[in-house]
Amino acid sequence: MLKETTMGTFSDNGALNVQAVEGSRQIERSFFIPITILILCMLPDLSYLFYLKLPIAVFLTFLTFTAVLDAFKIQVPCRKVFLALILITLLNFFNLVAYQPPILRWMRMAFCPYIFAAMFFYVVYRIDSPASRYHLWKLLVIFISLASFLDYITVFRYGLAETFEAKAAGGRYFAMTALMILLPIIGSVLARKKWLLLLIIGNMLLLLLSASRGLYLVIMMSIFYVLFFVKKQFSTTILFLLFLIFCGIIMVVTPVYDRMSGRFESIEHGDPSFWARVDETISSVNFANKNPVTLVFGMGYGIPWKPEWKLSSGRAPQLPHGYMSDAPHDDYAATVLYTGLIGLFFQILLYFVIGFNCVAALRRSRGYLDDYAKVRLHGALLVLLSRIMAGFPGPITLFFDNNVYSAFIIAMAMADAREIFTGKERHLKA
Numbered sequence: 239m240l241k242e243t244t245m246g247t248f249s250d251n252g253a254l255n256v257q258a259v260e261g262s263r264q265i266e267r268s269f270f271i272p273i274t275i276l277i278l279c280m281l282p283d284l285s286y287l288f289y290l291k292l293p294i295a296v297f298l299t300f301l302t303f304t305a306v307l308d309a310f311k312i313q314v315p316c317r318k319v320f321l322a323l324i325l326i327t328l329l330n331f332f333n334l335v336a337y338q339p340p341i342l343r344w345m346r347m348a349f350c351p352y353i354f355a356a357m358f359f360y361v362v363y364r365i366d367s368p369a370s371r372y373h374l375w376k377l378l379v380i381f382i383s384l385a386s387f388l389d390y391i392t393v394f395r396y397g398l399a400e401t402f403e404a405k406a407a408g409g410r411y412f413a414m415t416a417l418m419i420l421l422p423i424i425g426s427v428l429a430r431k432k433w434l435l436l437l438i439i440g441n442m443l444l445l446l447l448s449a450s451r452g453l454y455l456v457i458m459m460s461i462f463y464v465l466f467f468v469k470k471q472f473s474t475t476i477l478f479l480l481f482l483i484f485c486g487i488i489m490v491v492t493p494v495y496d497r498m499s500g501r502f503e504s505i506e507h508g509d510p511s512f513w514a515r516v517d518e519t520i521s522s523v524n525f526a527n528k529n530p531v532t533l534v535f536g537m538g539y540g541i542p543w544k545p546e547w548k549l550s551s552g553r554a555p556q557l558p559h560g561y562m563s564d565a566p567h568d569d570y571a572a573t574v575l576y577t578g579l580i581g582l583f584f585q586i587l588l589y590f591v592i593g594f595n596c597v598a599a600l601r602r603s604r605g606y607l608d609d610y611a612k613v614r615l616h617g618a619l620l621v622l623l624s625r626i627m628a629g630f631p632g633p634i635t636l637f638f639d640n641n642v643y644s645a646f647i648i649a650m651a652m653a654d655a656r657e658i659f660t661g662k663e664r665h666l667k668a
Contacts, residue, residue, distance in 0.1 A: 268364045271301055272374060272646065275357065276381040279639040280388075292342065295349045302353065305360035314362045315595040315652045315659075319588045320355045326581055327351045333538025333576075343540030347565075347576065347636055354641035361649035368657075371650045372610050375419075375617075378646055382416040383437040385639075389444050398447065407447040415643045416441050418620040421460045422468055422613045456624055463623075468616050515567045515631065522566035522575045536578035543575060565636055569629030572636065585635070592622050592648055599655035611654045618651030 278294055309321055327348050334344050365374050389407040401407045420438045445453055525543055527533045537543075543566070566572045573582045596619045600607070607615075621644050628634050635641065 268370065269374070269377070271305075271360060272357075272365070273377070274301070275353075275642055276378070279642055280381065280385045291346065295345065298353060299349070299356075302356035302360055305356050305363060308363040309359040312359070312363050314656045316358075316588065316591050316648075319584060319591050320358050322584050323351055323588065324355045326577055326584060327355075330536070330539055330577060333536060333541075337538045337541055339538050339540035339542060344538060347539035350636055350638055350641050353638065354635070354645045357642055357645035358649040358652075361646055362653050362656075365650070366653070368608070368611065368654075371614060371653060374646065375610070375614060375650065378643065379416075379419055379437070382419065382643060383441060386416050386441050386444055390440075393444075393447065402447050407444045415621060415624065415640055415647075417445060417457065417460060418624045419617055419643075419647065421464050422617040422620060456627055459623065459627070460620055463616075463620060468612075518566055519568045519571040522568070522571040526575045526578065532578065533574075534578045534580055536574065536576045536581060539576045541576065565633045567632060569633045569635055572633040589622060589626055592652070593619065595655045596622070596651055599651075599658045603658045607658070611658075614647070614650045614654055618648050621647045 275298060278298070306324060309317060330344075330348055333339075334341070361374070365371055392407050393401050420441060442457070445457060522543060526537055566575055570582060570585075573585050596615050600612070600615050603611075625634060625644060
């Protein structure tokens with residue numbers, strides 16, 4: 239465990255000066271598990287690597303098990319709700335016995351909420367100083383940006399128009415998480431790192447090529463959030479406007495513009511994809527509502543399910559990352575199907591508690607909070623908003639990498655909030 243091995247101070251220009259108190263060996267040990275898991279998150283999603291998923295899950299379970307035990311030793315906001323999330327996942331084993339979904343699919347899906355909670359507790363307990371969280375934040379930005387940049391291989395192979403047509407870039411949900419991390423950075427002191435600005439521009443272009451209308455709304459929401467709540471300077475507003483103009487020029491002068499127009503025009507004529515998702519959500523809830531027991535506790539992770547409209551249309555089931563199969567195209571409907579109303583209740587409760595603590599920490603420390611802690615708290619709020627919004631068009635809690643990235647960010651924010659609530663002076667400016 240890292241025990242006050244580093245101390246961070248902030249100079250007048252906002253730079254973080256880190257002074258080592260003990261050897262770097264303890265710091266490296268604390269970052270070993272996060273770095274290992276981030277590397278595993280970057281494994282290419284290739285069919286011949288599918289057989290690695292089960293041993294990787296087993297390896298990560300043992301690697302993070304001590305973090306779950308640590309949860310009983312610490313006091314941190316959201317601790318009880320995360321423990322309830324683990325308990326619900328463990329009790330879902332009885333659904334496996336009762337309704338007998340495919341065992342491997344059950345394990346893949348159940349592993350996602352487990353790793354979400356386990357990584358939360360690991361970061362809170364092991365990455366236990368502002369300086370450590372500062373380094374983990376930068377590490378996370380670098381890893382996710384590099385993972386997102388792998389999509390540029392697709393762009394170079396197929397071109398802008400075909401990439402947009404096939405939704406082949408920026409469509410993975412970790413890309414949205416990357417956006418939620420990077421936008422607070424451009425709105426605060428870390429924007430002084432010019433290479434981070436390049437990562438922001440690169441990821442934003444990939445997200446615009448995703449052809450996801452919902453994702454465009456998330457981008458706009460994030461931009462306005464930063465402008466109104468994080469960084470209000472005129473220069474930042476001008477920077478955002480120039481960037482949007484730049485992206486607009488790229489879209490207009492390429493064939494992407496015609497395809498984008500078609501995507502939005504389809505809304506006026508009754509978008510079939512929207513109504514298909516509504517029908518799919520209703521179908522999954524009705525499927526879980528076979529009796530009061532299944533409605534309350536769900537049918538179990540991985541239960542075979544396919545709505546009638548999908549059967550009649552012959553549409554192939556979606557298999558992102560191999561972590562879901564025939565899952566409802568709505569995160570909240572998937573939660574009801576697999577864990578019932580009790581799972582949905584704790585999911586919504588978790589979102590509420592995270593948001594409440596982030597806002598409360600920002601208000602309590604108004605005028606005294608250092609810039610880096612401010613970035614982490616606002617970043618957690620943006621990740622939370624993205625999970626809430628992205629939950630409607632897709633089952634995001636069934637994505638391994640998205641859960642890992644989200645857990646890292648939320649854990650750092652809750653650790654900051656704990657120190658603010660307990661009045662520790664190391665978070666306050668002199």
